[in-house]
Amino acid sequence: MxxxxxxxxxxxxxxxxxxxxxxxxxxxxxxxxxxxxxxxxxxxxxxxxxxxxxxxxxxxxxxxxxxxxxxxxxxxxxxxxxxxxGRCEVCGEAIPAARLEARPTARTCVEHAGHPRVR
CATH class of the missing domain: 1.20.120 (Four Helix Bundle (Hemerythrin (Met), subunit A))
Incomplete structure (x- = not known):
C-alpha cells in the first residue's frame, strides 16, 4: 500500500x-x-x-x-x-515500478507502449 x-x-x-x-x-x-x-x-x-x-x-x-x-x-x-x-491496459501484467516512477501516467508496460488499443 x-x-x-x-x-x-x-x-x-x-x-x-x-x-x-x-x-x-x-x-x-x-x-x-x-x-x-x-x-x-x-x-x-x-x-x-x-x-x-x-x-x-x-x-x-x-x-x-x-x-x-x-x-x-x-x-x-x-x-x-x-x-x-500500475496494470498494463493491454496484457494486464504489472507495469514495472521503474517505469511508473519515470512516467507515473503510464497505462502500459514497455512492451505494449504505443499499442493501438491504448489511445
Whole structure:
C-alpha cells in the first residue's frame, strides 16, 4: 500500500504543478491575443523576430499539450481509485515500478507502449 500512497503523492503533485502551468500559459496566451488586438503593426513582416501570430501559435500548442497531460494525470488518479493503477491496459501484467516512477501516467508496460488499443 505504501507504493499506492507514493503514486498518489507523485500524481497529485504533478497535477498541482500542471494546473499552475496551464493557468500561467493561458494568461500568457491571453496577453499575446490582447496585445495583437490593440496593435496595428504588420507583425507578418516585422524584421525584429518572432511574430505575434507565431507566439500565439506556440503558446496555443503549449496550452494544448499541458491540457492533455492534465487529462493523463486525472486518468491515472482514476485508475488508482479504481484499483487498476500500475496494470498494463493491454496484457494486464504489472507495469514495472521503474517505469511508473519515470512516467507515473503510464497505462502500459514497455512492451505494449504505443499499442493501438491504448489511445
Amino acid at each position: 505504501r507504493e499506492q500512497g507514493d503514486a498518489r503523492d507523485r500524481l497529485e503533485g504533478d497535477r498541482r504543478t500542471t494546473v499552475e502551468r496551464l493557468e500561467a500559459l493561458r494568461r500568457g496566451y491571453d496577453l499575446v491575443v490582447d496585445a495583437a488586438e490593440g496593435s496595428n503593426a504588420d507583425d507578418e513582416h516585422d524584421p525584429e523576430g518572432a511574430t505575434i501570430a507565431y507566439e500565439r501559435s506556440q503558446l496555443g500548442a503549449l496550452v494544448d499539450q499541458t491540457r492533455e497531460h492534465l487529462d493523463e494525470v486525472d486518468a491515472a488518479l482514476a485508475r488508482l481509485e479504481a484499483g487498476v493503477y
